[in-house]
Amino acid sequence: MNYLDNAALEKPKDDIIKYISEILKNNWCNPNSIYECGLKSKQIINDTKYIISNEINCNPEDIIFCSCGSEANALATVGYIRANSKGTFITSTIEHASILENPYARKIVTVDKDGYFDMNIIESIHDSLVSLQMANSEIGTIQDMKNIVKILHNNNCIVHTDAVAIFGKHKIDVNDLDVDMMTVTGQKIGGILGGAFLYKKKNIKINPIIYGHNTFRGGTPNVMAIASLGAAIKSLDYSSISSANRDYVYNYTIENITDSYLIGASIESGNRLPHNLYMCFKGTEGESLLILLDMNKIQVSTGSACTSGDITPSTTLSAIGMDEHDIHSCIRMTFSGKETQEELDYICKTIKQCVEKLRSFNKQ
Secondary structure, three states, rough: EEEOOOOOOOOOOOHHHHHHHHHHHHHOOOOOOHHHHHHHHHHHHHHHHHHHHHOOOOOOOHEEEEOHHHHHHHHHHHHHHHHHHOOEEEEEOOHHHHHHOOOEEEEOEEEOOOOOOOOHHHHHHOOOEEEEEOOOOOOOEOOOOHHHHHHHHHHOOEEEEEOOOEEEEOOOHHHHHHHOOOEEOOOOHHHOOOEEEEEEOOOOOOOOOOOOOOOOOOOOOHHHHHHHHHHHOOOHHHOOOOOOHHHHHHHHHHOOOOOOOOOOOOOOOEEEEOEEEEEEEEEOOOOHHHHOOOOOOOEEEEEOOOOOOOOOOOOHHHHHHOOOOOHHHEEEOOOOOOOHHHHHHHHHHHHHHHHHHHHHHOOO
């Protein structure tokens, strides 16, 4: 199997799977209880907060665990709106659905053809809650978030960023970034499903969106998912991150497959997620190409993790002004970086064969 959908979910490492299995056997008790095994489960949660706080340079109490990135985004935005009466809620046209479909959101920050935010619009925003993603998981474009946060703070705004796509690919220091709230999920870095967190500055007031005994989030914490999140963060190795495999497939594609082009920030810009390759193959249908590649043991997606399989046009591709016919001719490949040369050559050859096969069908 040649798995190229790591932006949706990265396979958990063997040592993390073993660690979680041990927790299931020995520390399965309710962490909200005060008997011994419950306290041990609670300690796992507290230890994970320390791991995260060391990674992003914050205090452990600034971390709120959630079930997924969508919940963390909702807690940051809806939670803030419920607790405050300050201004409006502003976002961009390329955010995750959990932000875009928020009924409070005003989607006024537009983007150019490569997915970069319009800085003139950002500079015009005042006295608002603003949620802008640090990088787009679909087209791979990375924003200049530090500068954006500085501008918005000068305009008396509160800033939340969705860092799900970029966390683990680039080191993030929330003190240096100075962001007020930030969303991260563990499944993108090798944790199991169900583990995410919201970083929140101590002075930012939010109300729960899930009520219960806990201050910010009701319910029994998912100890296994939280533990896997911590283990995945501990195993991060930024020195090993490389775009070499992505670039190899990109260069082959451009040189050997006619009428194909890259979507999002250019490879040369340095402002693209290192594992992300989103290509348009004119004269094909993205879903058909996905299925044909899957039949050849290559797994890709046609966009973001939450919309693959949905035949409606990608909001991100529409926002960057892509031709409506080309929108349905795209696939996203996101690499682990561990692909062998043999695997890369097979991927290149197979993509070319599949694209040519689909194009020949369309000509009949």
